[in-house]
Amino acid sequence: MFESLSDKLKRTLKNLRGEGVLRPEHVDAALREIRLALLEADVNYKVAKDFIARVREKALGQEVWQELKPAEQVVKIVYDELVELLGGTSSRLVFTRQAPNVVMVVGLQGSGKTTSTGKIALWLAKNEERKPLLVSTDVYRPAAREQLKVIAKATGQAIFDLPESNDPVLLAREAVRHARDYGYDTLLIDTAGRLHIDDQLMEELVQIKTETRPVEILFVADAMTGQDAVRSAEEFHRRVGITGVILTKMDGDARGGAALSIKQVTGQPVKFVGVGEKYDALEPFYPDRIAQRILG
Numbered sequence: 001m002f003e004s005l006s007d008k009l010k011r012t013l014k015n016l017r018g019e020g021v022l023r024p025e026h027v028d029a030a031l032r033e034i035r036l037a038l039l040e041a042d043v044n045y046k047v048a049k050d051f052i053a054r055v056r057e058k059a060l061g062q063e064v065w066q067e068l069k070p071a072e073q074v075v076k077i078v079y080d081e082l083v084e085l086l087g088g089t090s091s092r093l094v095f096t097r098q099a100p101n102v103v104m105v106v107g108l109q110g111s112g113k114t115t116s117t118g119k120i121a122l123w124l125a126k127n128e129e130r131k132p133l134l135v136s137t138d139v140y141r142p143a144a145r146e147q148l149k150v151i152a153k154a155t156g157q158a159i160f161d162l163p164e165s166n167d168p169v170l171l172a173r174e175a176v177r178h179a180r181d182y183g184y185d186t187l188l189i190d191t192a193g194r195l196h197i198d199d200q201l202m203e204e205l206v207q208i209k210t211e212t213r214p215v216e217i218l219f220v221a222d223a224m225t226g227q228d229a230v231r232s233a234e235e236f237h238r239r240v241g242i243t244g245v246i247l248t249k250m251d252g253d254a255r256g257g258a259a260l261s262i263k264q265v266t267g268q269p270v271k272f273v274g275v276g277e278k279y280d281a282l283e284p285f286y287p288d289r290i291a292q293r294i295l296g
């Protein structure tokens with residue numbers, strides 16, 4: 001992940017450091033290289049363009065180069081802007097005192113949605129001392145509903161189901177009731193996934209949202225799918241309203257475009273990353289650590 005982008009940025013900034021006197025044309029040449037590297041990493045075109053414009057303005061606007069050497073100053077500006085691109089500060093899940101807090105997990109089939117729902121439950125139980133309850137409202141794919149049960153069992157989490165029911169809204173409503181009655185403070189709803197965005201799926205998600213009033217709606221995106229993931233996130237946000245993103249398969253060799261574009265395009269931050277198939281392979285997303293890794 002980010003390897004090729006990281007190599008290119010490091011090389012460009014190293015060349016910049018090698019210049020005796022740093023002239024605006026040197027900065028511009030470096031910025032052209034950085035822009036290309038971002039596009040090759042599959043960063044959204046407009047996001048890359050705006051990024052370069054901001055770095056350029058800051059770099060050339062430095063009238064007095066204080067403390068740091070000029071090239072170091074540019075490196076610092078690139079670092080700061082990368083952190084911004086990745087979402088600024090780390091974003092946590094936001095909980096209220098209302099019980100249960102509902103977290104809806106949405107996304108396309110195959111993105112890692114069901115696995116991530118189980119991973120979040122485990123993470124919350126381990127790290128935030130929460131008492132989660134799981135429910136699947138994927139009434140179209142019995143295998144998906146079964147898969148959540150397998151994950152619940154393997155991770156020791158509680159799960160609610162009405163095996164006879166094929167009504168997603170009823171399942172969600174009854175799960176909220178069950179959570180309230182049995183003292184679960186967090187209800188994680190694994191919603192149905194589809195191969196493509198369709199009106200029926202979106203309508204169903206809006207109905208579940210209206211019924212359960214979630215504190216978080218997390219969109220699960222497969223980092224390997226790059227700009228497709230960004231476009232889907234944008235569409236889910238427009239139609240349902242998301243509060244954050246979980247980027248899965250960050251352990252793969254994705255180029256990084258999704259991670260670097262989602263916040264700018266949707267306005268919503270990446271909150272967690274999936275880093276493996278195991279149920280504890282979930283980490284909060286730290287923009288500064290990623291930027292440091294990219295720039296080495």
Ligand code: GDP
Pocket residue numbers: 107108109110111112113114115116144193247248249250251252273274275276277281
């Ligand atoms: P869903 O259809 O969106 O619910 O997707 P699943 O949760 O069934 O996941 C699809 C596949 O992706 C499964 O084989 C998961 O083990 C795998 N998967 C999910 N998250 C990750 C991740 O962060 N890293 C890796 N390597 N595989 C993942």
